[in-house]
Amino acid sequence: MAVRKINWRHLPLILVSIYSLFPMYLLFINSFKTKSEIITNPMGLPSVWTFENYSNAWIQGNYSVAYVNTIIITGVTVILVAILSGLAAFGLSHLKTPGSNWLMSYLFISMSLPVGFIPLFFMAVKLGLINTYMGVIIPYVGGGFAFNVFLLRAFMIGIPKELVESAKVDGCSTLQAFIKIIVPLSKPAFIIVMIFTTLGTWNEFFLANALLQVEEVRTVSAQYLSFGSKYSTNWALMAAGGVISVVPMILLFLFMTRKFITGLQEGGVKF
Amino acid sequence: MQTMNTSVKSSSSVILDKKVQKKHSRKRNWVGWFFILPGLLFHILAVTIPAAMSLYLPFTEWNGLNTPKFIGVANFIEAFQDSVVLTAFLNNIKWTLFWITIPLIFAFLVAYLLRKVNKGQTLYQATYFSTSIITVTVAGQIWFWIYNPFSGINFYLDKAGLGFLDLPGLTIPSIAIFSVLIADMWKGFGTNVIWLLAAMTQTDKSLEEAAKIEGANRLQILRYVFLPQLRPTLTVITLLTILGSFGAFEMVYVMTAGGPAHSTETLSTYYYTLSTTGRRAGYASAVALFQTFIAIITIIVFAYLRKKKGWDV
Numbered sequence: 233m234a235v236r237k238i239n240w241r242h243l244p245l246i247l248v249s250i251y252s253l254f255p256m257y258l259l260f261i262n263s264f265k266t267k268s269e270i271i272t273n274p275m276g277l278p279s280v281w282t283f284e285n286y287s288n289a290w291i292q293g294n295y296s297v298a299y300v301n302t303i304i305i306t307g308v309t310v311i312l313v314a315i316l317s318g319l320a321a322f323g324l325s326h327l328k329t330p331g332s333n334w335l336m337s338y339l340f341i342s343m344s345l346p347v348g349f350i351p352l353f354f355m356a357v358k359l360g361l362i363n364t365y366m367g368v369i370i371p372y373v374g375g376g377f378a379f380n381v382f383l384l385r386a387f388m389i390g391i392p393k394e395l396v397e398s399a400k401v402d403g404c405s406t407l408q409a410f411i412k413i414i415v416p417l418s419k420p421a422f423i424i425v426m427i428f429t430t431l432g433t434w435n436e437f438f439l440a441n442a443l444l445q446v447e448e449v450r451t452v453s454a455q456y457l458s459f460g461s462k463y464s465t466n467w468a469l470m471a472a473g474g475v476i477s478v479v480p481m482i483l484l485f486l487f488m489t490r491k492f493i494t495g496l497q498e499g500g501v502k503f
Numbered sequence: 504m505q506t507m508n509t510s511v512k513s514s515s516s517v518i519l520d521k522k523v524q525k526k527h528s529r530k531r532n533w534v535g536w537f538f539i540l541p542g543l544l545f546h547i548l549a550v551t552i553p554a555a556m557s558l559y560l561p562f563t564e565w566n567g568l569n570t571p572k573f574i575g576v577a578n579f580i581e582a583f584q585d586s587v588v589l590t591a592f593l594n595n596i597k598w599t600l601f602w603i604t605i606p607l608i609f610a611f612l613v614a615y616l617l618r619k620v621n622k623g624q625t626l627y628q629a630t631y632f633s634t635s636i637i638t639v640t641v642a643g644q645i646w647f648w649i650y651n652p653f654s655g656i657n658f659y660l661d662k663a664g665l666g667f668l669d670l671p672g673l674t675i676p677s678i679a680i681f682s683v684l685i686a687d688m689w690k691g692f693g694t695n696v697i698w699l700l701a702a703m704t705q706t707d708k709s710l711e712e713a714a715k716i717e718g719a720n721r722l723q724i725l726r727y728v729f730l731p732q733l734r735p736t737l738t739v740i741t742l743l744t745i746l747g748s749f750g751a752f753e754m755v756y757v758m759t760a761g762g763p764a765h766s767t768e769t770l771s772t773y774y775y776t777l778s779t780t781g782r783r784a785g786y787a788s789a790v791a792l793f794q795t796f797i798a799i800i801t802i803i804v805f806a807y808l809r810k811k812k813g814w815d816v
Contacts, residue, residue: 241616316542329535348553354567374549435638456640474641497701
């Protein structure tokens with residue numbers, strides 16, 4: 233054991249890392265090249281770093297509007313998810329609600345079924361929710377409800393019931409007990425629910441593309457598709473638009489890497 | 504696994520508590536519903552009502568605007584004669600067969616290697632998962648470009664005289680679906696690595712040691728000691744993969760929108776296009792119900808295996 237051997241496993245693992253990162257590297261690197269340089273030099277570093285693509289993509293892709301839309305939709309969804317799923321998980325873990333076992337099995341079944349996309353779409357048409365934020369926020373909150381309740385409930389069940397009981401004895405209402413005791417103690421679970429909801433909502437495409445049809449309300453993910461169909465030949469512009477679309481989530485991931493991974497690990501073990 | 508065990512234990516004790524205390528606190532119980540209802544309302548609007556409607560709509564002719572007209576099983580008869588439905592169904596089968604083999608084995612091998620790496624384990628996991636962070640429209644565009652015959656990988660291969668290695672790309676109908684699959688695998692394999700690694704780190708190390716002392720070789724340990732312990736996780740991943748594969752939509756829609764000539768259509772992309780641009784809500788619902796039907800069959804089979812063979816999850 234005098235000489236520390238380097239683990240040979242790093243070699244294949246690094247190769248897999250390159251497989252993961254190379255396409256993203258291509259996107260990033262080409263966003264700084266001119267349109268003509270990409271043709272002669274598609275994979276190398278740019279000879280001159282230009283930032284023009286970014287300002288062009290931002291304007292031509294109408295990204296200032298798309299960003300505001302996405303931030304509003306994601307923000308409202310995340311807040312609603314945290315409050316509503318949190319309350320429900322509390323009701324299903326600490327309040328001995330009658331019928332909760334029945335409700336749990338119903339939620340479990342509903343989780344494995346495909347999305348009722350067509351009724352959702354035409355309900356939105358009939359209710360005038362096409363091209364409105366609420367049109368997508370309602371299905372986002374409702375669609376993730378079952379999963380988020382399960383995750384939060386599994387965590388809350390580990391909190392001793394006596395804590396809630398004694399708070400009530402001290403004069404707290406049930407709601408106060410939730411806010412003062414359950415929420416602070418369940419913070420790790422809430423954070424995991426919130427970051428995954430943020431990621432999922434920001435990137436959501438299936439409903440956003442169908443329900444948000446005009447540029448004034450489109451989210452970045454859906455907007456990128458219309459942008460792409462207009463400028464598909466200009467890869468430099470497309471690459472810059474792509475970077476603009478993904479940067480917020482990349483930053484979130486870089487800041488919260490460990491949370492993402494532990495969240496996935498726990499989710500994987502639980503289901 | 505430990506956290507799960509404790510939560511299972513505590514949940515069973517919750518049920519016990521419930522039985523004991525039911526008599527005492529029956530009146531105050533109903534308060535819980537005030538906590539559940541607001542969220543449940545969203546769930547009912549977004550999941551329950553659409554699910555109920557999708558059982559009725561397939562039997563109607565509906566353009567999405569007037570009142571649905573009941574036409575019996577005519578939509579299903581049309582669907583069975585529709586060659587696009589068959590293509591889409593076969594593509595979903597291909598999608599499933601691909602995802603439960605190549606990416607799953609790949610993720611297994613990566614996780615198996617990663618298990619014995621201490622330095623940088625989290626960094627590797629983060630790297631492999633980072634592709635899932637990218638929104639699908641951008642990911643699709645990157646791969647679209649990689650497959651581009653004039654500027655992508657093939658350009659380089661041709662230049663190096665390795666033209667025979669050319670990626671088939673998206674233009675040839677018979678292979679286009681596999682090109683989309685490769686892109687989808689790139690985006691999605693990281694989650695499987697993380698799940699499998701999480702399960703692997705919870706296996707019983709002493710069993711492995713014992714097998715080693717008994718003289719078992721690596722493959723035998725893998726086959727008889729390691730895999731059986733991972734079976735619950737593998738079962739769940741396989742189930743989720745199959746369900747996901749029959750719902751395959753995003754990468755296909757973004758990269759090919761079902762083309763060329765419907766060759767990459769999946770059930771989801773087909774009913775999506777039918778309903779959003781074709782305005783054939785009734786017929787599209789019939790196709791969607793077929794997809795739901797497959798999902799239910801899959802779940803039943805897994806539930807049966809779990810009960811019969813004791814593949815506890």
